[in-house]
Amino acid sequence: EAQVTQNPRYLITVTGKKLTVTCSQNMNHEYMSWYRQDPGLGLRQIYYSMNVEVTDKGDVPEGYKVSRKEKRNFPLILESPSPNQTSLYFCASSLLAGDYNEQFFGPGTRLTVL
Amino acid sequence: GQNIDQPTEMTATEGAIVQINCTYQTSGFNGLFWYQQHAGEAPTFLSYNVLDGLEEKGRFSSFLSRSKGYSYLLLKELQMKDSASYLCAVRLTDSWGKFQFGAGTQVVVTP
Numbered sequence: 001e002a003q004v005t006q007n008p009r010y011l012i013t014v015t016g017k018k019l020t021v022t023c024s025q026n027m028n029h030e031y032m033s034w035y036r037q038d039p040g041l042g043l044r045q046i047y048y049s050m051n052v053e054v055t056d057k058g059d060v061p062e063g064y065k066v067s068r069k070e071k072r073n074f075p076l077i078l079e080s081p082s083p084n085q086t087s088l089y090f091c092a093s094s095l096l097a098g099d100y101n102e103q104f105f106g107p108g109t110r111l112t113v114l
Numbered sequence: 115g116q117n118i119d120q121p122t123e124m125t126a127t128e129g130a131i132v133q134i135n136c137t138y139q140t141s142g143f144n145g146l147f148w149y150q151q152h153a154g155e156a157p158t159f160l161s162y163n164v165l166d167g168l169e170e171k172g173r174f175s176s177f178l179s180r181s182k183g184y185s186y187l188l189l190k191e192l193q194m195k196d197s198a199s200y201l202c203a204v205r206l207t208d209s210w211g212k213f214q215f216g217a218g219t220q221v222v223v224t225p
Contacts, residue, residue: 031211033211033213035215040217041217042201042215042216042217042218043157043201043203043215044215045212045213045214045215048211048212048213049211050210050211056209056211056212058212058213059214090156090157100145100162100164102147102159102162103147103149103157103159103213104159105156105157105158106156107155107156108155108156
């Protein structure tokens with residue numbers, strides 16, 4: 001089944017404890033992206049990747065890191081999480097970044113930072 | 115700066131038509147997408163416009179006017195399962211990979 005998977009789905013952690021949220025897609029998509037979703041603010045883009053080893057900042061990159069060492073995986077790293085990073089996180093992928101290319105979203109990761 | 119506006123909530127009756135407006139002010143425009151998001155689920159793609167005009171897809175249609183910075187999503191013959199949040203998203207010209215989303219419009223369909 002073609003899909004985007006994220007792990008973990010739910011995570012409660014404490015301030016300052018490094019964590020990684022994994023994202024993987026099995027559709028051979030070139031483009032991948034991370035978003036956070038907060039009430040009243042909608043989806044905000046954190047980082048995106050146009051292809052392997054190519055990453056760029058979205059609108060809210062502070063406090064996050066990403067890497068794209070292989071096509072299928074795009075992990076999101078929080079080196080020192082803070083309570084303001086409590087949010088619902090979505091990973092998405094599309095075949096290419098340009099033109100008509102819909103994004104397929106993962107199921108989401110609900111993160112709480114205490 | 116960038117700004118994408120949508121109404122917060124709309125209510126309509128089963129079988130009726132609802133139009134969700136989206137206005138945008140961005141430094142560069144390179145396509146507009148509509149996504150549907152049911153509560154507790156991931157967004158799913160509905161439609162895409164890059165040229166002015168109407169795109170029709172079954173019960174859903176989307177319209178774009180680039181000169182006015184305006185789009186709408188039209189949902190016809192509303193069904194209970196259409197109760198969801200509808201997200202307007204603009205792709206920016208400074209990068210094919212950069213997107214900005216509106217806050218979403220919650221549509222409530224009543225019997």
